[in-house]
Structure formats: structure tokens, C-alpha cells
Amino acid sequence: xxxxxxxxxxxxxxxxxxxxxxxxxxxxxxxxxxxxxxxxxxxxxxxxxxxxxxxxxxxxxxxxxxxxxxxxxxxxxxxxxxxxxxxxxxxxxxxxxxxxxxxxxxxxxxxxxxxxxxxxxxxxxxxxxxxxxxxxxxxxxxxxxxxxxxxxxxxxxxxxxxxxxxxxxxxxxxxxxxxxxxxxxxxxxxxxxxxxxxxxxxxxxxxxxxxxxxxxxxxxxxxxxxxxxxxxxxxxxxxxxxxxxxxxxxxxxxxxxxxxxxxxxxxxxxxxxxxxxxxxxxxxxxxxxxxxxxxxxxxxxxxxxxxxxxxxxx
Amino acid sequence: xxxxxxxxxxxxxxxxxxxxxxxxxxxxxxxxxxxxxxxxxxxxxxxxxxxxxxxxxxxxxxxxxxxxxxxxxxxxxxxxxxxxxxxxxxxxxxxxxxxxxxxxxxxxxxxxxxxxxxxxxxxxxxxx
Numbered sequence: 001x002x003x004x005x006x007x008x009x010x011x012x013x014x015x016x017x018x019x020x021x022x023x024x025x026x027x028x029x030x031x032x033x034x035x036x037x038x039x040x041x042x043x044x045x046x047x048x049x050x051x052x053x054x055x056x057x058x059x060x061x062x063x064x065x066x067x068x069x070x071x072x073x074x075x076x077x078x079x080x081x082x083x084x085x086x087x088x089x090x091x092x093x094x095x096x097x098x099x100x101x102x103x104x105x106x107x108x109x110x111x112x113x114x115x116x117x118x119x120x121x122x123x124x125x126x127x128x129x130x131x132x133x134x135x136x137x138x139x140x141x142x143x144x145x146x147x148x149x150x151x152x153x154x155x156x157x158x159x160x161x162x163x164x165x166x167x168x169x170x171x172x173x174x175x176x177x178x179x180x181x182x183x184x185x186x187x188x189x190x191x192x193x194x195x196x197x198x199x200x201x202x203x204x205x206x207x208x209x210x211x212x213x214x215x216x217x218x219x220x221x222x223x224x225x226x227x228x229x230x231x232x233x234x235x236x237x238x239x240x241x242x243x244x245x246x247x248x249x250x251x252x253x254x255x256x257x258x259x260x261x262x263x264x265x266x267x268x269x270x271x272x273x274x275x276x277x278x279x280x281x282x283x284x285x286x287x288x289x290x291x292x293x294x295x296x297x298x299x300x301x302x303x304x305x306x307x308x309x310x311x312x313x314x
Numbered sequence: 315x316x317x318x319x320x321x322x323x324x325x326x327x328x329x330x331x332x333x334x335x336x337x338x339x340x341x342x343x344x345x346x347x348x349x350x351x352x353x354x355x356x357x358x359x360x361x362x363x364x365x366x367x368x369x370x371x372x373x374x375x376x377x378x379x380x381x382x383x384x385x386x387x388x389x390x391x392x393x394x395x396x397x398x399x400x401x402x403x404x405x406x407x408x409x410x411x412x413x414x415x416x417x418x419x420x421x422x423x424x425x426x427x428x429x430x431x432x433x434x435x436x437x438x439x440x441x442x
Contacts, residue, residue, distance in 0.1 A: 042328040049324055049391045053357055053384055147326035147395060224386065227358030228343050236359045237382065240395075247326065 005290065008283035012276055019272035025088065026265035032143065033193075033258040039144070040190075040251040047244050054234075054241050060223060061230040066165050067158070067238045068206045074181035075167070077112045078135070078160055079103060080153065080203075080246075082187035082253040083123030085142040090264035092188065092196070092257055093122040099198035100186045107184075115160070115180055119153060119250070135160070143254050150247035157183050157246075158239055161204045187249040188256035194263075196256035203245060206238065318351030321367055321390045323376060325397040331367070331374060338390050339366040340383055347383070355386040362430035364438045365392060375400040377408075377438040379431045398435065405439035412436050 057063070081100045083093045104114045118124055118137040127134050136156055141149045163172075164179025172178045183204035189197045226233045321338055323331040338349045341363035347356075360383045367374040381394030412432040418425070 039327065043326065045322065045324045045329045046326050046393060049322070049384070049393050050382075052391075053382055053393070056357060056384075151395070224355045224357040224384070227356060232343065233357055233359055233382070236380075240382075240393075244326065 005283060005286045008279050008286060012279045012283065015272050015275045015279065019269055019276070022265045022268040022272060026262055026269060029258045029262035029265060033255060033262060036144070036251065036255040036258055037190075040248075040255060043147075043244075043247060043251060047248055050237070050241055050244050054237050056224055057226070057230060057234050057237065061226075061234075063230050063234055065231075065234050065238055066162065067204060067242070070205050071165065071181040073168075075112055076115055076164060076178070076180045077107045077182040077184060078115045078117055078157060078180040079107070079184045079186060080117040080119070080157060081123050082185070082249055083118065083120030083126075083142070084253075084257045085121045085139055087122060088264060089257055089261040092260035092264075093120070093126075096186060096188050096198045096253075097123060097126055099200055103184060103186060103200045107182075112182070117153070117157065141250075143257060145247070145250035145254055147243075147247055150250050151243050153250075154239065154243035154246045157203070158242055185246070185249055187253045188260075190252045190255040190259065193259050196259055203242060206241070319349065319388055319390055321392070323365070323367070323378075323392045323397055324394075325378075326395045330376065330397045331399060333369060335367045335369045335374075335390075337366075337368040338392075339368075340378075340392065341365075342383060349385055349390055351388060353385050353388075355384075357382065357384045360392070360394065362394075362427060362434045364434050364441070365397075375438055375441055377403055377431070377435040379434075380427050396431070398438070400438045400441065403435050403439040405436075408432060408435035408439050 058068075079100060081096065083096055087093070100116075104116075107114050115135045116127065116132065117135050118127065119139065120142045121139045124134070124137050124139060138149065138153055160180045161183055162179065163175060163177040164181045166173030166175060167179055167181065182202060184200055185203045186198065186200045189199045191197055319335045319338060321331070321333060321335045322329065336350070340347055340349075341361045342358040343361060344358070347358070349356075360378070360381045362377075362379045365376050365378050367376070376397050376399045378392065378394040378397045381392065384391045384393070412429070412435075415425070415429045415432050
């Protein structure tokens with residue numbers, strides 16, 4: 001009896017220290033998420049102004065740009081999957097990977113070959129374990145991405161797309177390098193502290209949403225002069241626009257990751273609490289059972305002695 | 315609006331400076347540009363250089379990387395990947411960066427842009 005009591009006490013102790021760890025991680029995630037949200041807010045003006053500029057060019061000129069032109073016969077599609085560097089974030093990475101699998105399935109159904117790009121160690125490990133080829137991957141910034149990280153990723157993707165412009169039927173074209181004709185992005189959108197949704201969007205060829213519809217009468221975009229020329233401005237704008245979209249996705253993903261981690265760690269702490277309660281009850285029961293047994297043994301012994309004495313006195 | 319221009323200096327990760335100004339000076343792909351009230355709408359490619367924003371009281375100087383300048387309806391937006399106000403520039407670090415970059419012999423477009431950005435930072439830090 002005493003042995004199992006000791007065992008239960010040890011288990012309570014280890015659960016308690018586990019609870020301390022998960023509780024600390026919960027608090028860290030909670031404080032970082034505030035910072036992540038602030039970063040996302042601070043990046044908003046740049047994205048807004050850039051979108052305005054792109055739609056201004058797109059609305060008032062008919063310049064064709066390779067990044068906005070639909071290839072006739074897309075055969076290869078790049079998919080960038082944004083995952084986390086570290087685990088202990090509940091289903092965060094697995095749900096974004098599942099979304100990526102769905103997208104891959106769809107693209108293959110359309111007869112396209114999928115080229116995978118990854119950010120985050122978890123995604124890297126997932127593909128490595130399954131022995132699947134990854135075109136390129138970046139790690140080390142999933143919980144606080146900087147613009148330079150986004151720029152690196154963006155340049156690699158844009159380059160793959162530019163290489164893919166002259167490809168024909170899945171064979172490299174004039175430049176001799178096999179590229180892609182589409183770029184997709186799978187990341188987790190931060191809807192609220194409780195809801196984060198994995199999303200798949202097409203990044204390239206670009207669709208500038210604002211340019212499609214005529215601006216309303218009271219906020220007509222001014223008739224800009226372009227310097228040095230509309231083509232040159234567009235040439236410089238579009239890559240920045242792509243990078244800023246990727247940056248936006250990385251920021252959303254980092255906020256989502258931290259929210260998922262906070263939620264996971266909170267339920268881990270709650271579970272630890274529950275376990276401690278359960279083990280304490282069992283330990284108390286075991287202790288009580290031990291005491292009861294000892295008492296009944298003593299009482300039994302006394303009774304037996306008394307019976308023996310009574311027998312000898314007679 | 316007394317001063318006439320509503321200026322926003324925006325870098326990729328934050329809003330660096332915003333407020334009213336009388337004049338904005340920057341460097342575009344075609345040369346220096348000065349913007350006063352009621353300037354015609356312009357959207358131009360901007361080169362890394364010091365940007366000066368004159369408000370009624372003082373002149374705000376900032377180092378910017380390559381980016382864009384858009385002017386419309388007395389609203390000036392300066393978009394760039396990195397921007398630093400003169401007060402925030404670390405003069406010795408900027409100088410060291412410039413020395414390192416000009417020492418290397420890479421001369422593709424990217425290296426040139428990096429050198430221009432470093433030069434802008436040094437110029438800004440020397441002015442303040």
C-alpha cells in the first residue's frame with residue numbers, strides 16, 4: 001500500500017512541474033501574440049498604399065506585364081506552404097499541411113505538376129519524412145517574420161515564375177530552366193484568437209482585385225503621370241506587391257501559430273490540473289485505505305489477544 | 315489644411331512618419347523632385363536617397379531605400395522597404411556598411427541598390 005502511495009505522489013509532482021511549463025508557454029504565447037498583431041497592424045499602411053498604387057497603374061493603363069498574364073497552358077504549379085518552426089501548437093501545422101495536400105490533389109487533378117516550397121521546420125520535417133522533393137525551404141522566422149524574410153521567399157518564387165513563362169508542355173523553354181506557370185500560397189489566416197483558418201490562394205499570375213471594378217464616383221483615382229514610364233513603374237511595383245502579399249501571409253501565419261499554441265498550452269494546463277486532482281484523490285484514497293487496514297489489523301489483533309486471555313482466565 | 319501637403323512615409327513594416335508639410339524633396343529614377351502644394355498626380359519610381367520633408371517648423375530628414383513616390387490631391391505617400399529617420403540612423407554602422415559594400419566587387423543591380431541605400435544613410439547621418 002505504501003509503495004503505490006509513493007508512486008502517486010511522484011506522479012502528482014511530475015504533473016505539477018509539467019503544468020508549470022505549459023502554463024509558462026501559454027503566457028509567453030499570449031504576450032507574443034499581442035506583438036504579432038501589432039506587427040500585422042503596422043505593416044497594413046504599406047500594403048494599403050502599394051495596393052492603391054498597383055490599382056492606379058492597372059486602371060489607367062493597358063500595360064501587359066508577365067506577372068499578370070495568364071499562361072495559356074499551365075503545367076507546373078508552385079505551392080508555398082507556411083508552417084511553424086516549433087511544435088506544441090495543437091493542430092496548427094497539421095491543418096495547414098492538410099490544406100496543402102488538398103490543393104496538391106486539386107492541381108494534380110487539373111493535370112499540373114506540383115513544385116513544393118516550404119517555410120517552417122515542421123513542414124520541412126513532414127516532407128522529408130515522406131521522402132518528397134522540396135524545391136526550396138526557409139526556416140527560423142515563423143513566429144516573428146521580418147520583411148526581408150518575405151522578400152527572400154518572394155524573390156525565389158518570382159524567379160521560378162519568370163523562368164516558367166517560356167516553358168512549353170512541361171519542358172524548359174528558351175532559357176533552359178524549368179519554371180512554374182502558377183504560384184499558390186497556403187497559410188493560416190488569423191480570424192480571431194479562437195478561429196484560425198488554413199487558406200489556399202493563388203499568388204501568381206496576379207489578379208489585382210481593385211483594378212477589376214471601376215472606382216466609385218467620389219473616389220476616382222487621379223490621372224497619374226508615371227515616371228519614368230507606366231511600364232517601368234509596374235515593373236518595379238509588382239514584385240514589391242508580391243513580396244508584401246507574402247509578408248502579409250507570414251504575419252498572419254505567425255499570429256495564428258501563437259494563438260494556436262496559446263490554446264493548446266491552455267488546454268494542456270487544464271488537463272494537468274485535472275490529472276493532479278485525480279491523482280490526489282487516488283492518493284488520499286490509498287492513504288485512507290492503508291490507515292483503515294492498519295486499524296482493522298490492530299483491532300483484530302487486540303480482539304484475538306482478548307479472546308485468548310479470556311480463554312486462559314476461564 | 316494650412317500647410318497643404320499630407321505626407322506619409324511608410325516602410326514595409328511600419329508607418330515611419332506622417333503629418334503635414336509644406337514641401338517634400340526626394341530622388342526619383344529621373345532625378346530630384348520637389349513637391350509643393352497642388353502638384354500634379356505623379357506615381358514614380360524612387361531611388362534610395364535622403365528624403366526631406368519640410369514642415370512649418372522643422373525639416374524631417376530620412377534615409378530611404380528604393381521605393382515609390384505617389385502624389386495625388388495634396389497627399390504624398392513615400393513607400394519604401396526600409397526607412398530611417400535621421401535621428402535613428404547609427405552613423406558609424408552606416409559608414410561601416412558602406413565601406414563593406416563598396417569594398418565588394420559585386421556590381422549587379424541588387425548590390426548597386428544596397429550601395430545607394432547605404433550612401434543615403436551615411437548622407438543623412440552626416441547632416442544631422
